[in-house]
Amino acid sequence: MSSGPRKGWDLTQEAFDELLAWLNPEREQAAKKYEDVRTRLIRIFMHRGCTTAEDLADKTINQVARKVHELKTYYEGDPAPYFYGVARNIHSEYFRSRPEEVPVIPEVLSAPPAEEPEESEREHNCMERCLGEMAPPDCELLLDYYREDGGAKIEHHKELARRRGITSNALRIYVCRLRARFKKCMRECLEAEAA
């Protein structure tokens, strides 16, 4: 969990500290809130088709941080909606300034981009590394979760849940978290490999 200014920010440390304080008086809670807000902004930008979702999220936070000094005087309530408002404007600017990045896609698309063999090998190496970094029971559960397809998948997931003494929904949520960790690890690993 990050607790400092992101790369590309031109805000001072002082302004960043002020932002955290506005999010929550407790520094640790504020950092958690900051990460929460950033993660959700990234997600929203991604699902709006933005190819630079992280940069746009940071830009949003940057703009809010610049206004914190004023916000403290009049803004009440959860800061999150304010962040969203700023994000929406930034998205509009993004669309206006880079329309070519928004693909005009026909209704039926062709298959995803063809795999490059080199990319596949890197992915495989990262996958093994990321699975290796997981606790063995978690790794086993994650792999087990994918070992059935089609109609058998539902029963298989129920069986997995039953073996662990939890509900199917609880299993689904747990696997979702494992998958999120796995995907994050894969992204970081692939970035490192590509560097």
Add this chain to the structure above:
Amino acid sequence: MSSHRGNGGSIRRYLLGELPEEERELVEQRLMSDDDLYQRLLLAEDDLIDEYVSGALSEQDRAKFSRRFLHVPELRQDVRSVTALRNYALKTAPKVTTERSPAPTSFSLFDRVRKIFMRPVVGFALAAALLAAVGLAVLLAAQNSQLRKQVEQLHARQSPPSVPQPEQRDELAAERLHNEQLSEELQRQKELLAEESRKLQQAQGQQMQTPTPVPNSRSGVSSVFAFALGAGAVRESGELKRVSVPRGAREVNVRLDLAANDYRSYRAVLQTVEGREVLSSRGRRGGGGTFVQLNIPARLLMPGDYRIRLSGVNPSGEAEEIDSYYFRVLK
């Protein structure tokens, strides 16, 4: 218009880009602060990706998914990661069928124990342990059998069987009778030989040339023919000792005079002068160690020239050749 409260259907529609702009914004606003909704969004993402990867999406949904997910680098990478994960999981799936029976309503101790033993790892470990135990048992049985045989052989060498088998008793009785007969003959021969020894001792050099016959079977007195040989003397004189084995003789006892008595036991090999071995036997020491007696079945002595190679057996069991004795059988 679908609800903006963020139920499962709305989230899926949001992800596939099916919501109108107003509804989309409402969902997004809630996502910023509603933890539960955000969690459901992540779950719905995973479900969509799983469906796409497994080919379960309809053609229309597939197109929408491609548009929304595959042209955003992070989402595309997520799809690729999950694809790789799924392929890896399917490739490394153990070849064990999962139970399809309905889940029991409660776990009994028996069920728990049974589940433990149904795990592939436990099964493989038990199978390996069982195989090892069977292999060890077979090996021990084979070794045991071999040891038993060795013990039996040792017993057989050391002492006669205390309880001979019924089919061996007759043979044993016959052998005993034969031995008794031979012993009687031997005793008689000993007496005769003792007398001859005295004569030989008196005229030792000359007497060695003359074999001492014993009464032959034609006279009906004995089936054993005996004569004495000195070591190497015949060869030196250039003449072989000549022996006529009586027709009825069953056994020929040859006395081999010893130049020295250095061994506790002796071994004699009878062979033709061409080197063909006829008989190999332990020689019995007699006469206070002055000679060794070799008993030869008469049927083995065909007319011809023979050589007896005498060896002494040293304390370590090795045979050391002492001397050779030559004779010619006439018939």
